[in-house]
Amino acid sequence: MAFTLPNLPYDFAALEPVIDAKTMQIHHDGHHGAYVKNLNTAIAGKANLESKTAEALISDLVAVPEDIRTAVRNNGGGHVNHSMFWQILAPKDQGGGGEPSGALAAAIVNDFGSVADFKVKFTDVAAKRFGSGWAWLVVKGGKLAIGSTANQDNPLMGEIVGLSGKPVLGLDVWEHAYYLKYQNRRPEYLAAWWQVINWKKIGEIYAAAK
Numbered sequence: 001m002a003f004t005l006p007n008l009p010y011d012f013a014a015l016e017p018v019i020d021a022k023t024m025q026i027h028h029d030g031h032h033g034a035y036v037k038n039l040n041t042a043i044a045g046k047a048n049l050e051s052k053t054a055e056a057l058i059s060d061l062v063a064v065p066e067d068i069r070t071a072v073r074n075n076g077g078g079h080v081n082h083s084m085f086w087q088i089l090a091p092k093d094q095g096g097g098g099e100p101s102g103a104l105a106a107a108i109v110n111d112f113g114s115v116a117d118f119k120v121k122f123t124d125v126a127a128k129r130f131g132s133g134w135a136w137l138v139v140k141g142g143k144l145a146i147g148s149t150a151n152q153d154n155p156l157m158g159e160i161v162g163l164s165g166k167p168v169l170g171l172d173v174w175e176h177a178y179y180l181k182y183q184n185r186r187p188e189y190l191a192a193w194w195q196v197i198n199w200k201k202i203g204e205i206y207a208a209a210k
């Protein structure tokens, strides 16, 4: 069973002006599409791997043969990361932006002091990730934590990537996520993207993860 590229839950232009349509098209069809294609190529013919979910594959990389392990780490991670990323964004007129609510908001206040403090810390971690990677909010041992990973690494891969836990929110800080509009100005992208964050979806992910 080959992996497939999930459809975006909104149009390419739906996140304008925060994220431009051309970036969304290249990012989804081009980059995410390539991760799916390359993941399928890597595991083709290996029934014990083809039967797993992408999350299960990247959660147990030692079970992947060494000759394709890096390909599965990079492209499986790319597939899982981007599949989450599209879900945790929403157009402003469909709930994007605003503030978290319910149990997620309570946990953020409990673990970071306030939503504002959380945003400052998350933005700082995202800004300081050198080169390509992701900033994460994860739940581990019942607590929320912030961290970042390189390349397409995902906290499900465990301590080998420097951060472990169940992802609640992942923010793509690869240049391909923002370069057409923001060029080298990653801090402007980081400041703007809160306007299209899908707190409702993130709350659902948190409820399932904790």
Ligand code: MN
Binding pocket: 027, 031, 082, 172, 174, 176, 177
């Ligand atoms: Mn990306």
